[in-house]
Amino acid sequence: MSTLRFKALAQLPFIDFRKDNAVEVPKKLSELFCENVFSEETMRNYLTKEAFTSIQDAIKRGTKTPRHIADQIAVAMKDWALSKGATHYTHWFQPLTGSTAEKHDSFFTPFESDRAIERFNGSMLIQQEPDASSFPNGGIRNTFEARGYTAWDPTSPAFIIGTTLCIPSIFISYTGETLDYKTPLLRALSAVDDAATDVCRTYFDKNVTKVTATLGWEQEYFLIDTALYQSRPDLILTGRTLLGHSPAKGQQLDDHYFGSIPTRVMNFMKELEIECMKLGIPVTTRHNEVAPNQFELAPMFEETNVAVDHNSLLMDIMARVAHKHHFHILFHEKPFKGVNGSGKHNNWSLATDTGENLLSPGKNPKKNLQFLTFFVNSLKAVQEYSDLLRCSIASASNDHRLGANEAPPAIISAFIGSQLYSVLEELEKVTNGKLSPEEKTELKLNVVGKIPEILLDNTDRNRTSPFAFTGNKFEFRAVGSSANCAEPMTVLNAIVAKQLRTFKNQVEELIAGSKLKKDEAIFNVLREYIKECKNIMFEGDGYSDDWASEAEKRGLSNLKTTPEALKMELNEKFVSLYEELGIYNHREFEARNEIKLEKYAAEIDIEAKVLSDIARNHIIPAALYYQNRLIDNVKGLKEIFSESEYGDLAKDQMDIIRSISYHVSEIKVGVDELLQAKEDANSTHNAQEKAERFCNEVKPRFDKIREASDALEMLVDDELWPMTKYRELLFTR
Incomplete structure (x- = not known):
């Protein structure tokens, strides 16, 4: 009886991974950096001074590019791309499918019967028209209405992959609604820029003209041998193993974490880094993660829009490079039961065009007041919109990971460190109203003035906190590995923008109504915010049952599943936030909510079909085949042994036969019910009701089938078991 599993395992000895896939870095990584990017330096070399100034204004100030300048940029971009061997161009965009999309058009243009040129003009650069009928739209338009538009985003540089010039773009419907992740992100970044710049210029530094949200993501992933991956229908179709008994050794000894990287994996990482450098993705960190066959890489911080594009691009590159090294890459948040899943921590901060990190303490009381203003307002934004932040990370795959003793719980709370917490407690004691000279001195020197000393190497990391302050940034740890960073970053920047607007209005009202000086008014507003934010501040173990009980007392939501979270998303408070900031209109927001619900139901539906198929067509036949062999053996024992001997000798086999029958029956009944x-x-x-039914009535039925199948895995002859086992998937180097 030949199985997919043994065919896959038989391939492994014939591949000399060390020899066939050795990678040498051709030159310094710094020399490779941005080799295939239409970068600022490349623009200087290819563009006229007028065109270069125009595109820099578009990038830094958001000004529109005139059509004649767009023509100049297009010609320069084409000439550069042709010099790199490009033959086609595409508007590279991020639709709501969760992956990237592209439609390639050739530069080739015939102009006489026997003559042709390479053509690319401003119209082609600015806009492309892909067929939009297959992309999710949440009921915004009919399926037969196929027209959609992609439009060039000049704030993210073009790049070349293979022979294609890729132009980062937004994606909108024929009627103007957003159909992608990038458009709302750009709007949220503009909103936080306006609000933060206004606060900086009004209270701290009139030289600030722009505030940029920065992002540094940490991408976790699993690598699985391609042959073994192909032997698992559940991995191919759902991204995770729906069945599989835990191996004798998993991650218990933590000997994988930060351990020596296997040679084959190192070759993959080397080639991946080379490709990243060429495309301007500044990856700097690589290491083993806690689970076997799990790894992580992380880049330097970048402007958020570019960082989001780079992460989406990276995920595409990783899949291609992995294939060359006979690996398949898994981004699913929980591909294996019993071992850690994968996240994508989003490290977020705000930086001014004068070179300051607004979430980094300063060297004097004034700069620390600025730090406290943005720090406390960030906490206040999370406190006000915690449910919306939870919605931004909701997915069927991330539901497996959140709260599973490896990732933060579904309760949104903030960890800031005990010493910074004590600073906020001191600030909370500030007298409500006008400060005496002594109080001002005490506050500025003994509370605010001590912040640099207190925060120096003090902010320990709390892996159980979904939103942790880590010295000069907030780490949103609850984002899932497969997620597009754009959605959580859209929400985070939007809520901070809204909160900074509210803060400035309250400070101005206090100054006007009470004649308080600027610093006193700021202290008084921050003081009230600190009181209100205490319910989301938590310094302990987020995994504990005590925290769940305490969070409930504090009035914090514990939205454990995606349907629960998405039901909260349509709260009028959230809709009003987006409409006020111009990020979504009501129709767009409802459509996106429906798309996420439909995607959730579809993923559980697919998993149910795959599990039923594997259970019926792989597990049950293998179990019955082995059972029949046992029955034949028992019959043989009866023929050759006396009655008294037979009973003792056949007892254990009869027990196994009974157990197999019991578990097969459990699977059969379980599949029928599923x-x-x-x-x-x-x-x-109804999308909400359907998602809830898949969550509460379909998904729980997986467990019965899995438990029976995993029990059979420990009973059936190893040579007959059809599914590649965890010990092979996780420990084959």
């Missing part, structure tokens, strides 16, 4: 529940859920047309 398919009926799936059919019932699909009969529901």
